[in-house]
Amino acid sequence: MTQETKVIHQILEGDTESFRHIVERYERPIVRMIRNIINNRESCEDIAQDVFFTAYRKLASFDPARSNFSTWLFTIARNKSINAMRKKRPVSMSELPHNSDAHNPSDELAEREFFGELDAGLEALPSAQKRAFVLVEFENLSYAEIAQIEGVRIGTIKSRINRAKKKLANALKEIRYEK
Amino acid sequence: MKSEEIYNAWKERRSQIDLRESFADEVMSRIYRYERDKGRPLFDGQRLIELISAHRFVKAGVVTAGVVAGLARIMFVVYNFLAC
Numbered sequence: 215m216t217q218e219t220k221v222i223h224q225i226l227e228g229d230t231e232s233f234r235h236i237v238e239r240y241e242r243p244i245v246r247m248i249r250n251i252i253n254n255r256e257s258c259e260d261i262a263q264d265v266f267f268t269a270y271r272k273l274a275s276f277d278p279a280r281s282n283f284s285t286w287l288f289t290i291a292r293n294k295s296i297n298a299m300r301k302k303r304p305v306s307m308s309e310l311p312h313n314s315d316a317h318n319p320s321d322e323l324a325e326r327e328f329f330g331e332l333d334a335g336l337e338a339l340p341s342a343q344k345r346a347f348v349l350v351e352f353e354n355l356s357y358a359e360i361a362q363i364e365g366v367r368i369g370t371i372k373s374r375i376n377r378a379k380k381k382l383a384n385a386l387k388e389i390r391y392e393k
Numbered sequence: 394m395k396s397e398e399i400y401n402a403w404k405e406r407r408s409q410i411d412l413r414e415s416f417a418d419e420v421m422s423r424i425y426r427y428e429r430d431k432g433r434p435l436f437d438g439q440r441l442i443e444l445i446s447a448h449r450f451v452k453a454g455v456v457t458a459g460v461v462a463g464l465a466r467i468m469f470v471v472y473n474f475l476a477c
Binding site (some may be wrong): 231238249250263267270352383386387 | 400402424
């Protein structure tokens with residue numbers, strides 16, 4: 215029995231406070247995933263709270279024989295993100311995270327331009343491609359885990375990721391040619 | 394800058410998140426509230442007040458119902474007065 219499974223048993227037996235371990239372990243990956251998918255800094259923490267609340271309420275339905283806990287939690291986050299994307303307002307580039315360590319102004323300007331182009335490229339990806347890309351590139355999940363989260367075959371995930379990467383690579387190429 | 398460097402820098406930038414410190418506390422307090430409410434009867438007075446004040450549409454509905462009931466009462470009194 216893993217440490218995580220033990221914690222889940224404790225929670226199901228009434229030790230509510232143990233759920234804090236789950237929240238503290240997964241808060242960053244879940245918030246990051248949601249933020250990269252829906253691209254709205256204000257609402258992503260509220261959605262993430264909803265993810266944990268739903269996970270708590272449905273914890274009894276988690277079956278360790280069918281998936282890892284993290285896969286199960288990411289599936290809830292994926293569903294909440296899809297719902298949020300249906301309601302979301304457009305986001306301006308200034309809302310996107312910016313943390314540059316470039317040294318001179320022209321480097322910084324070029325970097326911002328590249329980042330802006332990549333941000334726009336990511337934002338423009340079809341929803342399913344974007345989710346697969348975010349899960350593999352930012353959360354380092356395996357293709358098998360992503361396929362389980364998305365409820366599709368591994369081959370489908372591979373092709374979604376390849377297409378997403380090609381589109382982002384093209385976005386980068388275009389801006390280099392323009393320069 | 395090479396494409397790969399740009400890409401990695403971009404990935405790193407998007408991986409950084411500034412999560413508010415109270416995040417876990419907020420989740421836990423919502424869960425404790427949920428647990429507390431689970432044990433309470435569905436329609437006790439306190440819960441009804443909390444329910445009404447938590448949703449603005451419910452609040453608006455209650456106010457509208459109050460206004461309609463008040464108007465109906467006034468019309469009933471006026472009608473009875475005129476009927477005399």
